[in-house]
Amino acid sequence: MPDQNLLVLSYEDLARLVKVSERALRSKDLKEVAQEMLPVLVRMMEGAAAVLCLEGHPPTSYSFCLPEVQRKTVHVFKGVCAEHFQQIPCVKDAQPWIFSLAPPETARVALYGLHHKERRIGALGVLIPETSNLILGEPLICLFSQALVQFIERLAYEKEIARLKAYYSVCSKIAQAVNLRDVLEAVLHSSMEAVSAEAASVLLLDDEQQNFRFFGLVPPQPVMMDAEFSVTLGLAGYVFRSQQSEIINDVQRDPRFYKRFDLETGFHSRNMVAIPLMAGVEKIGVLEVLNKTGGEPFQEEDRLLLESIAEEIAFAIHDAKLFDAKQALKAKIDKMQQFQAKLIQISNDGIIANDQHGNLLVFNEGAERILGYTKEEVMNRLRVQALYPQGIAQEVMEKINSQDYGGRGRLIQYETTAVRKDGEHIPIELSASLIYEEDQELAIVGFFRDLRERKQLEEKILQAERLAALGHMAAHISHEVKNPLVVIGGLARQVKKSLADGSPKDLEKLQIIVDEIQLLEEFLAEVGSFAKLTEPKDCLIDLNSIIREICLRLQPTLEEKGIELSLHLDPDLQLLRLDPVHLRQVILNIAKNGLEAMSNGGTLTFRTAQDQDQIIMQVSDTGEGIPAEVIDKIFQPFYSTKPRGSGLGLAICQTILKTHQGDIRIESTPQKGTRVTVYLKGAPPCL
Numbered sequence: 001m002p003d004q005n006l007l008v009l010s011y012e013d014l015a016r017l018v019k020v021s022e023r024a025l026r027s028k029d030l031k032e033v034a035q036e037m038l039p040v041l042v043r044m045m046e047g048a049a050a051v052l053c054l055e056g057h058p059p060t061s062y063s064f065c066l067p068e069v070q071r072k073t074v075h076v077f078k079g080v081c082a083e084h085f086q087q088i089p090c091v092k093d094a095q096p097w098i099f100s101l102a103p104p105e106t107a108r109v110a111l112y113g114l115h116h117k118e119r120r121i122g123a124l125g126v127l128i129p130e131t132s133n134l135i136l137g138e139p140l141i142c143l144f145s146q147a148l149v150q151f152i153e154r155l156a157y158e159k160e161i162a163r164l165k166a167y168y169s170v171c172s173k174i175a176q177a178v179n180l181r182d183v184l185e186a187v188l189h190s191s192m193e194a195v196s197a198e199a200a201s202v203l204l205l206d207d208e209q210q211n212f213r214f215f216g217l218v219p220p221q222p223v224m225m226d227a228e229f230s231v232t233l234g235l236a237g238y239v240f241r242s243q244q245s246e247i248i249n250d251v252q253r254d255p256r257f258y259k260r261f262d263l264e265t266g267f268h269s270r271n272m273v274a275i276p277l278m279a280g281v282e283k284i285g286v287l288e289v290l291n292k293t294g295g296e297p298f299q300e301e302d303r304l305l306l307e308s309i310a311e312e313i314a315f316a317i318h319d320a321k322l323f324d325a326k327q328a329l330k331a332k333i334d335k336m337q338q339f340q341a342k343l344i345q346i347s348n349d350g351i352i353a354n355d356q357h358g359n360l361l362v363f364n365e366g367a368e369r370i371l372g373y374t375k376e377e378v379m380n381r382l383r384v385q386a387l388y389p390q391g392i393a394q395e396v397m398e399k400i401n402s403q404d405y406g407g408r409g410r411l412i413q414y415e416t417t418a419v420r421k422d423g424e425h426i427p428i429e430l431s432a433s434l435i436y437e438e439d440q441e442l443a444i445v446g447f448f449r450d451l452r453e454r455k456q457l458e459e460k461i462l463q464a465e466r467l468a469a470l471g472h473m474a475a476h477i478s479h480e481v482k483n484p485l486v487v488i489g490g491l492a493r494q495v496k497k498s499l500a501d502g503s504p505k506d507l508e509k510l511q512i513i514v515d516e517i518q519l520l521e522e523f524l525a526e527v528g529s530f531a532k533l534t535e536p537k538d539c540l541i542d543l544n545s546i547i548r549e550i551c552l553r554l555q556p557t558l559e560e561k562g563i564e565l566s567l568h569l570d571p572d573l574q575l576l577r578l579d580p581v582h583l584r585q586v587i588l589n590i591a592k593n594g595l596e597a598m599s600n601g602g603t604l605t606f607r608t609a610q611d612q613d614q615i616i617m618q619v620s621d622t623g624e625g626i627p628a629e630v631i632d633k634i635f636q637p638f639y640s641t642k643p644r645g646s647g648l649g650l651a652i653c654q655t656i657l658k659t660h661q662g663d664i665r666i667e668s669t670p671q672k673g674t675r676v677t678v679y680l681k682g683a684p685p686c687l
Contacts, residue, residue, distance in 0.1 A: 030052075030054065033147075041124075041141075046128065047128040048065060050127070051063040051064075051081045053125070061078070061081075077127045084099070097111040107128065116152070116153075166190070170309045171309075174186050179320060183319075186316075188216075192217070194305055199217060200289045201288045209283070211229065212236060213228055235258070245276065271291060280315075347366050349449050350370045350446075350450070351367060351445070352445075353445045356444075359383060360380075360384060362445070363375045387419060389425060396411065409434040411432040415427065415428070426450060431448070492517065537581075539580065541577075544569040546580065547617075551606070561595065561598065564604070568606065573609075586652075586657060591604065594676075595621075597621050597624055603622050614679055615680040616677065616678070619676045620675040625674055663679045
């Protein structure tokens with residue numbers, strides 16, 4: 001308006017208007033602004049009433065009237081203003097619209113348009129008498145309009161600041177959360193805080209997009225988890241399907257409202273804002289904020305604020321779900337890896353892995369037990385080649401890379417040899433595989449089994465089969481040969497006796513026949529003993545006494561061969577429970593072997609000792625010893641290192657000792673002597 005119009009107002013009026021405008025600008029809402037300024041306008045324009053109509057959905061109005069104005073007149077006045085205020089042109093310096101109230105009313109209505117930057121704000125209607133000065137009203141309306149615009153702009157700024165604060169608060173709380181539960185709690189708390197609500201819930205869509213999972217927060221109650229219902233139910237279902245946010249300020253009367261959670265929690269829902277959650281093109285679910293504090297209805301600004309943060313919420317939930325899924329997968333993988341690592345470590349078989357340069361990556365407890373190394377001794381210190389004899393590692397690699405042992409890159413149940421820490425070569429059964437990543441060879445994993453026990457068992461089985469076959473053969477030979485041999489021997493002795501005065505040469509030949517037949521008879525006796533041992537008769541015996549008895553029997557032979565006898569017998573030796581005949585046969589066979597090994601004299605030593613419940617007997621000689629290449633064969637039946645030996649003595653000893661749960665071992669050094677150790681089980685103490 002032109003500045004000269006302001007001159008119509010007195011200084012006092014202007015000061016009063018400025019003061020009123022300042023109070024209006026400090027008001028908390030438009031209602032308070034109207035209460036400050038409308039009475040001043042009415043008084044200064046000598047009017048009777050005023051009404052402020054504002055744009056909105058729906059439009060709002062605030063009014064003031066003097067007490068003497070009739071109610072009917074006020075009602076008609078408000079109706080005229082509400083009907084016509086949106087028709088006033090939104091242009092600068094527009095003249096007010098003047099309406100006369102129907103008779104008998106004598107007042108008229110002046111309707112002034114309010115606008116800001118070509119945008120209609122609303123209108124101000126004043127009920128004035130016919131004689132009122134409209135020129136005076138124009139500067140007043142101009143001042144009122146400016147104050148109102150400033151206040152509306154202040155409200156807009158404050159709302160934007162509040163929206164940004166809420167947006168920042170939501171984003172900050174969400175950013176501090178990682179897993180889904182923490183993110184949901186942050187979303188629920190921050191959404192309630194943003195629009196001053198009493199409760200909130202998030203309804204997440206499941207993977208099949210058929211059901212919601214409900215996460216609700218009603219302070220101070222905790223978050224409710226894992227409740228489910230169909231996406232076709234409730235206001236949430238409607239918002240989800242339409243993908244349009246909703247304000248419902250009386251949910252109990254809305255037929256779409258799903259009352260299940262009110263019934264289960266005891267919460268009473270009055271009103272709500274429901275916002276669909278979308279992360280890009282992916283549907284996440286629905287956010288519901290319930291019950292405006294103070295019993296107020298939700299406003300459009302609440303919906304707009306929640307819509308502005310909905311996408312951030314949706315992406316935060318989406319990322320949290322991915323994080324939880326990754327964490328669950330990682331935990332599952334970690335658990336599987338721990339299980340596999342434990343399985344590898346506790347496996348009875350040896351498991352080793354090495355890279356393409358031979359550096360060891362895995363060395364389990366089975367490998368430690370079989371090869372004698374600890375894990376610390378081999379990891380980053382030894383290469384896999386050190387675990388094999390010279391050239392074997394290269395041979396194994398060639399077979400892995402061939403097609404002949406399970407296909408290229410694999411080796412299945414291949415028997416080879418490994419080297420223990422102490423240098424012992426041991427037989428193993430090896431299976432191995434190459435591990436690739438993107439056609440790049442990364443490592444070789446080998447699974448191997450110690451075959452020593454199996455080889456020993458196979459040898460024992462073979463030995464048992466061999467002994468059984470020899471036993472049958474020996475029994476057959478003894479039966480078929482013994483009788484004719486006895487006849488021949490008897491006849492030879494008779495002929496020799498009848499030719500006592502015959503030719504010395506013939507007598508010598510007959511003596512040879514008799515001697516050889518005696519050797520054959522002794523051989524058959526040993527064969528018979530080997531083929532069929534007598535049933536053992538267990539009784540308590542003293543090992544030391546039996547040794548002394550046998551030494552007395554051997555005394556003539558010892559003296560004849562110039563062999564010294566050395567006895568080291570434990571005086572506290574426990575008694576044995578076994579067959580004394582069998583034990584004498586074992587000791588005698590071992591002693592005879594020792595005597596025969598010392599053709600030029602020497603020392604025969606007997607030692608006895610006790611280790612807990614085990615009785616140990618050692619028989620040592622200082623003879624010529626046994627070559628290393630044949631020591632593994634000396635227990636085989638009919639194998640002998642002596643020119644005229646039967647090869648059954650040690651085999652019989654071994655058979656007898658096994659019958660009595662004992663064992664026999666031989667150690668020998670060529671030209672230094674042999675030591676035979678017998679292990680026997682002591683008799684349990686008498687109760």
